[in-house]
Amino acid sequence: xxxxxxxxxxxxxxxxxxxxxxxxxxxxxxxxxxxxxxxxxxxxxxxxxxxxxxxxxxxxxxxxxxxxxxxxxxxxxxxxxxxxxxxxxxxxxxxxxxxxxxxxxxxxxxxxxxxxxxxxxxxxxxxxxxxxxxxxxxxxxxxxxxxxxxxxxxxxxxxxxxxxxxxxxxxxxxxxxxxxxxxxxxxxxxxxxxxxxxxxxxxxxxxxxxxxxxxxxxxxxxxxxxxxxxxxxxxxxxxxxxxxxxxxx
Amino acid sequence: xxxxxxxxxxxxxxxxxxxxxxxxxxxxxxxxxxxxxxxxxxxxxxxxxxxxxxxxxxxxxxxxxxxxxxxxxxxxxxxxxxxxxxxxxxxxxxxxxxxxxxxxxxxxxxxxxxxxxxxxxxxxxxxxxxxxxxxxxxxxxxxxxxxxxxxxxxxxxxxxxxxxxxxxxxxxxxxxxxxxxxxxxxxxxxxxxxxxxxxxxxxxxxxxxxxxxxxxxxxxxxxxxxxxxxxxxxxxxxxxxxxxxxxxxxxxxxxxxxxxxxxxxxxxxxxxxxxx
Numbered sequence: 155x156x157x158x159x160x161x162x163x164x165x166x167x168x169x170x171x172x173x174x175x176x177x178x179x180x181x182x183x184x185x186x187x188x189x190x191x192x193x194x195x196x197x198x199x200x201x202x203x204x205x206x207x208x209x210x211x212x213x214x215x216x217x218x219x220x221x222x223x224x225x226x227x228x229x230x231x232x233x234x235x236x237x238x239x240x241x242x243x244x245x246x247x248x249x250x251x252x253x254x255x256x257x258x259x260x261x262x263x264x265x266x267x268x269x270x271x272x273x274x275x276x277x278x279x280x281x282x283x284x285x286x287x288x289x290x291x292x293x294x295x296x297x298x299x300x301x302x303x304x305x306x307x308x309x310x311x312x313x314x315x316x317x318x319x320x321x322x323x324x325x326x327x328x329x330x331x332x333x334x335x336x337x338x339x340x341x342x343x344x345x346x347x348x349x350x351x352x353x354x355x356x357x358x359x360x361x362x363x364x365x366x367x368x369x370x371x372x373x374x375x376x377x378x379x380x381x382x383x384x385x386x387x388x389x390x391x392x393x394x395x396x397x398x399x400x401x402x403x
Numbered sequence: 404x405x406x407x408x409x410x411x412x413x414x415x416x417x418x419x420x421x422x423x424x425x426x427x428x429x430x431x432x433x434x435x436x437x438x439x440x441x442x443x444x445x446x447x448x449x450x451x452x453x454x455x456x457x458x459x460x461x462x463x464x465x466x467x468x469x470x471x472x473x474x475x476x477x478x479x480x481x482x483x484x485x486x487x488x489x490x491x492x493x494x495x496x497x498x499x500x501x502x503x504x505x506x507x508x509x510x511x512x513x514x515x516x517x518x519x520x521x522x523x524x525x526x527x528x529x530x531x532x533x534x535x536x537x538x539x540x541x542x543x544x545x546x547x548x549x550x551x552x553x554x555x556x557x558x559x560x561x562x563x564x565x566x567x568x569x570x571x572x573x574x575x576x577x578x579x580x581x582x583x584x585x586x587x588x589x590x591x592x593x594x595x596x597x598x599x600x601x602x603x604x605x606x607x608x609x610x611x612x613x614x615x616x617x618x619x620x621x622x623x624x625x626x627x628x629x630x631x632x633x634x635x636x637x638x639x640x641x642x643x644x645x646x647x648x649x650x651x652x653x654x655x656x657x658x659x660x661x662x663x664x665x666x667x668x669x670x671x672x673x674x675x676x677x678x679x
Contacts, residue, residue: 157517157525179550186617190549190550194511232509236467275449341446
């Protein structure tokens with residue numbers, strides 16, 4: 155049996171537990187095959203458990219383990235880093251719990267925070283060193299860990315309650331989907347739900363529009379007085395919370 | 404490489420605060436980290452490793468190179484590892500005599516190899532490639548195994564041929580020797596006599612668990628007496644090496660591991676047992 159054939163049979167045994175592969179690798183005379191199978195599944199289950207502690211708290215241990223075991227049955231790991239195995243768990247949850255969207259959204263939030271935790275380093279702008287910028291023409295380089303999600307439920311409130319050990323609120327569908335921004339400030343992953351106007355402004359900043367264009371769009375929606383004030387507040391918030399890496403003007 | 408034995412610990416999350424404490428230095432000669440945990444873009448893990456590296460030499464120990472893959476190594480993995488090597492300037496770079504990936508499937512386990520000429524050619528080809536990318540020799544660790552294929556040579560003959568052909572060194576895991584010896588019915592002392600002693604740069608010490616039919620390499624217990632006996636026999640045959648306690652699960656307070664490391668120090672300092 156060639157090395158490649160052995161390795162293909164091992165893959166089959168671990169992912170499908172087929173009798174043919176088992177027999178070719180030694181069958182009953184090879185009790186170690188069960189050890190390798192147990193190790194394989196145990197590693198993947200442990201990876202999902204470690205990656206989604208909030209989700210496990212929300213679902214309960216039994217339901218979480220059931221979902222994780224089904225994910226292990228369906229999805230074989232392909233990346234060299236075990237952490238990557240946890241990334242597509244939300245996809246399985248969408249299929250498993252179509253009527254409970256807060257479950258996959260809670261998972262997406264945990265996944266996003268994990269990704270931000272090890273994302274590319276980028277010192278945030280030193281607010282004190284901004285000098286005399288031409289703000290109308292200012293364009294923003296946002297930190298590389300910034301990502302945004304559109305959530306239909308109060309998954310963020312559920313996450314926040316579990317994180318501080320409080321009783322989480324019941325899951326509810328929001329009147330309108332809400333934008334969630336997620337990034338890392340220094341070494342700490344963070345998230346925040348954004349008002350609709352701020353979400354529009356942040357998306358424009360990501361697209362490379364200058365602050366003058368952003369202000370114009372906000373004013374068009376909110377009127378000259380409120381629009382300018384809000385645009386200024388959004389900018390101040392992005393600077394203070396480390397969303398902006400640098401500013402060009 | 405060393406004038407005397409060096410003694411270290413695997414750096415694990417529960418002990419990060421101990422190793423970063425500015426008012427106390429953990430009494431070890433080096434630490435070992437799992438390479439893949441730090442092959443990331445940035446953030447806290449790399450920051451911690453940089454700070455630990457300022458205080459201790461660091462060995463990079465990998466679990467995902469898959470040195471025995473029949474279809475070769477992943478270029479993106481090697482590039483990531485090279486970047487970490489350049490940043491950390493490690494004491495050693497090591498991985499296992501095993502395979503974990505074939506095609507797009509990565510088992511994340513250290514799966515066994517047949518000890519055949521074909522597998523030896525494959526392993527040597529992959530080690531050559533890795534050493535070429537990394538720019539330095541690697542250490543390859545003997546695995547624990549729960550399955551032995553019909554082969555053309557023993558594991559120790561395989562290791563000797565591998566070292567001769569690639570110039571790599573050995574990370575000798577004495578717990579793995581013991582676990583595989585019990586599981587497959589060979590004599591650990593015959594194993595120690597067969598390996599190229601001059602190639603051993605590092606030793607792992609760990610504990611294991613008894614499964615229904617086999618010993619399992621769980622790294623969740625103190626080093627048992629039977630493994631200390633293999634360690635004693637190994638130390639008698641080797642020159643100065645880097646000795647390390649490897650604990651991955653059920654991790655106790657740091658002080659317990661330091662006591663275990665002291666036991667290793669004391670045993671390594673005894674006169675040769677064969678001369679006693």
